[in-house]
Each structure stands twice: as C-alpha cells, then as structure tokens.
Amino acid sequence: RKEVEQDPGPFNVPEGATVAFNCTYSNSASQSFFWYRQDCRKEPKLLMSVYSSGNEDGRFTAQLNRASQYISLLIRDSKLSDSATYLCVVTGGNNRLAFGKGNQVVVIP
Amino acid sequence: EAQVTQNPRYLITVTGKKLTVTCSQNMNHEYMSWYRQDPGLGLRQIYYSMNVEVTDKGDVPEGYKVSRKEKRNFPLILESPSPNQTSLYFCASSLRDDQETQYFGPGTRLLVL
Numbered sequence: 001r002k003e004v005e006q007d008p009g010p011f012n013v014p015e016g017a018t019v020a021f022n023c024t025y026s027n028s029a030s031q032s033f034f035w036y037r038q039d040c041r042k043e044p045k046l047l048m049s050v051y052s053s054g055n056e057d058g059r060f061t062a063q064l065n066r067a068s069q070y071i072s073l074l075i076r077d078s079k080l081s082d083s084a085t086y087l088c089v090v091t092g093g094n095n096r097l098a099f100g101k102g103n104q105v106v107v108i109p
Numbered sequence: 110e111a112q113v114t115q116n117p118r119y120l121i122t123v124t125g126k127k128l129t130v131t132c133s134q135n136m137n138h139e140y141m142s143w144y145r146q147d148p149g150l151g152l153r154q155i156y157y158s159m160n161v162e163v164t165d166k167g168d169v170p171e172g173y174k175v176s177r178k179e180k181r182n183f184p185l186i187l188e189s190p191s192p193n194q195t196s197l198y199f200c201a202s203s204l205r206d207d208q209e210t211q212y213f214g215p216g217t218r219l220l221v222l
Binding site for chain 2: 031032034036041042043044045046049087089091096097099100101102
C-alpha cells in the first residue's frame with residue numbers, strides 16, 4: 001500500500017459549487033498532516049495544516065479521521081482561482097514527509 | 110522578503126556533465142530538503158538536512174549528492190547526470206524539521222540529453 005493515496009481527478013467543479021476529496025495514508029503512527037496547493041509548474045504552498053479536531057479557513061475545511069486513516073479537504077463556493085492541484089502531505093515512515101500525487105481541481109465558469 | 114531561492118531555474122545539459130543546483134534560504138531555517146517531481150509519481154524526497162553538516166538520504170538519493178556547509182545553503186550536485194534525472198526539482202526549508210510547514214523554492218526544470 002502506498003504511503004499516501006489520492007484520486008488524481010480531474011475534479012471538474014462548476015463555479016460556486018462545493019467539492020470535496022479524501023486522501024488515505026498507510027502509516028497509523030503519522031502525526032502531521034497538511035494540504036498544500038500547487039499551481040501548474042509552480043512550487044507547492046501550504047494551504048492548511050490538518051488538526052485532530054478539524055479546522056476551517058474561510059471556504060476551506062479540513063478533517064482528519066485517524067480511525068480510517070484519511071484526511072479530507074472541502075472547498076465551498078468554488079472560485080475560478082481555486083483551480084489547482086491539492087497535495088495531501090503526511091508524516092510517512094522514518095519521520096519524513098510523504099506526498100500524495102495530488103487532486104487536480106478545475107473550476108468551470 | 111522571506112524566501113527560498115534556486116538557481117538555475119531552467120537547465121539543459123548533456124549526459125555526464127557535472128552540474129550543481131543551488132538553494133538558499135534567508136529564514137534561518139534548520140531543516141532543508143530536495144525533492145524531484147515527475148508526472149504520475151508526485152514529489153519524492155532526494156536528500157534532507159537537519160542542520161549544518163548533517164545530511165541524510167531521502168527516498169531517491171541515487172545519482173545525487175548534497176552538502177550543508179552553511180545554514181542558509183543546500184546545493185544539489187549531479188556528478189554524472191543521466192536522462193532519467195530529467196525532472197522538476199524543488200528545494201524546501203522549514204524551521205526545525207519535516208513536521209512543520211515547508212517553504213519551497215520556485216523549482217528548477219532540468220533536461221538531460
């Protein structure tokens with residue numbers, strides 16, 4: 001089983017709609033969880049950390065489910081500027097970060 | 110401005126010609142790392158450094174070397190590049206370790222002919 005798995009998509013989302021996707025991880029001892037955003041051919045940038053209690057930042061909500069070993073990201077009221085690839089990042093084995101391949105989101109006018 | 114810089118941003122070279130990609134951060138971060146990103150494979154760690162003179166292999170270290178003589182710099186060295194090292198390379202840094210927010214450089218696109 002891969003350390004971090006994401007459905008690459010693309011997720012085609014009408015502007016204003018809500019989109020959600022999950023990321024599963026294999027290391028039950030993982031402690032740190034993040035969502036990064038990556039625009040085409042650019043560097044990844046932190047979108048948000050994911051806490052056990054879940055957290056929200058404006059239109060973005062992240063959740064952690066330790067029992068089922070997945071984290072989720074929900075984007076409400078999608079904007080055209082939300083089009084990007086969203087990378088799930090988890091502390092993998094050897095206390096190093098493991099990156100998922102990303103969920104590609106395309107917001108359609 | 111707090112940032113991670115990489116040079117060069119684009120490089121075309123030939124097999125076997127040694128090259129160095131520089132990485133520098135101005136945030137006094139202890140942890141630095143190198144990743145490569147390939148289509149369908151995502152980001153994979155090449156090497157990382159917990160502090161000056163402390164480096165360790167990541168998931169795909171073969172064919173690469175690094176050094177950490179100063180806190181701010183973490184160059185990536187390809188002694189004898191091969192076509193399978195054609196990739197997009199990112200340097201990243203964080204305050205202490207991999208458990209924290211990673212700040213990425215703008216990337217270096219390398220083509221080895």
